[in-house]
Amino acid sequence: MNENLFASFATPTMMGLPIVILIIMFPSILFPSSNRLINNRLISIQQWLVQLTSKQMMAIHNNKGQTWTLMLMSLILFIGSTNLLGLLPHSFTPTTQLSMNLGMAIPLWAGTVFMGFRHKTKAALAHFLPQGTPIFLIPMLVIIETISLFIQPMALAVRLTANITAGHLLIHLIGGATLALMDISPSTALITFIILILLTILEFAVAMIQAYVFTLLVSLYLHDNT
């Protein structure tokens, strides 16, 4: 039972070959590109969603911040589609692997930090000391602010990993419990109902993306505009 529970998070191989790369590239098939002005339904819906999201998300940035639009839109599409595809039965979700989320979080966060330090060095350094702190608290507060800065990418990655992994584990557990309780009747109805609610809540994995990109975004905003 223990082995079965975590076996779904093992990176999939097929006869020795790692097919994780194929699984990571799979969501891109579902977003076809087109050169036409008027497209079919699938592409029209996707374009509308992307325009809606990008307008919502990039409105608070200045010109320099809006150069990151493509990056952030690709990010939200990738994480969103990957998480949603992971809700299909038996599928593997790449975002449950901490390695991948760190690979996404650290470069992006570092990019924003370096951009802030390069273009507005004084403002970026001033982040380390909030206004109006008493003088004898300054050394400790600088240390605390440095730690809070360096923990940002870790928090981004671990947040995504933990949320998606926990959701999948819960689905496994509660589904297994439902099957086991099927012979002992009245609880089954209640537990199946809980499974349904859990799945719906898990579809707010898409909200996780929102959290991810939004956090990254707030970071970029702070570094660029303050």
Add this chain to the structure above:
Amino acid sequence: MNVKIEELPRSILMWDFIPKGITGVFQRGSYRYYNKYVNKKGSLTGVSMVLAVYVLFNYILPFLQGTQT
């Protein structure tokens, strides 16, 4: 394919297995699938078929990993 059955092995040996050719096969195949099932009013069926194959593939995967169920 304008080849007779008896001459099929010989014609296969004359193929060029260059990367551009292989990608061309996949591209042409995916364009045919796309135009037939997705690029229409009912594009939902095209996408659902892809997802169904994906689910089945993930189901079969443990059996392909060398007798590990």
